[in-house]
Amino acid sequence: MSKRLIVSLLFILFTFTACSQNDSLKGDKPPKTQIKVGNQTYETKLGTYCWESKGQAECVDTAGPIELLKDEKKIPVKAGEVVKIVMNYSPKPGEIHLNEIVNNKESEVIIENNHFTVPTKKGIYYYSYGVYWRDKKDKHVSHGDAFYAFALEVK
Structure with a gap:
């Protein structure tokens, strides 16, 4: 092989490696996420979740929010209170969804600027917060997604 060919191949390899690292996510699993009430x-x-980092990908399948939280203490909230979802991670996910589950019926909740309003009716509400990190060039390619569960008890 000629030196020119070797240098060209190394340049191409470096370019592809550098590009894939730009979209690589940090950590070996999705970041912690909290909710803030007051x-x-x-x-x-x-x-x-499915998570791609440093050229490795892993997918983990768990139970849904109700089963996942059955032994967890429900978070007490007031009717109509505003809840903030906090994720201290960069890059931020490009797509988010919040679903509420009540009496085994699921519906999407409007979330703006990471805030949503708690229902006014008393009861226990389960939530699934889904986030997605899509490729910047091809929106059909995902570098990671995660679902977080929490339960609120409206008093």
Whole structure:
């Protein structure tokens, strides 16, 4: 092989490696996510996820929010209170969804600027917070996704 060919191949290899590292996510699994109610901060429970980091990918499948949280203490909230979802991680996910589960019926909740409003009716509400890190060039390629579960008890 000529030196020119070797240098060209190394340049191509370096370019592809550098590009793939730009989209690589940090950590060996999705970041911790909390919810903030008033001045109190609470942990969420990581559920199902797929995560790609340093050229390695892993997918973990768990039970849904109700089963995942059956032995967990429900977070007390007031009717109509505002809840903030906090994820101290960069890059931020490009797509988010929040689903509420009540009496085995699931519906999407409007979330703006990582905030949503708690229902006004008393009861226990389960939530699934789904986040997705899509490729910047091809939105059909995912570098990671995660679902976090938490339960609120409206008093």
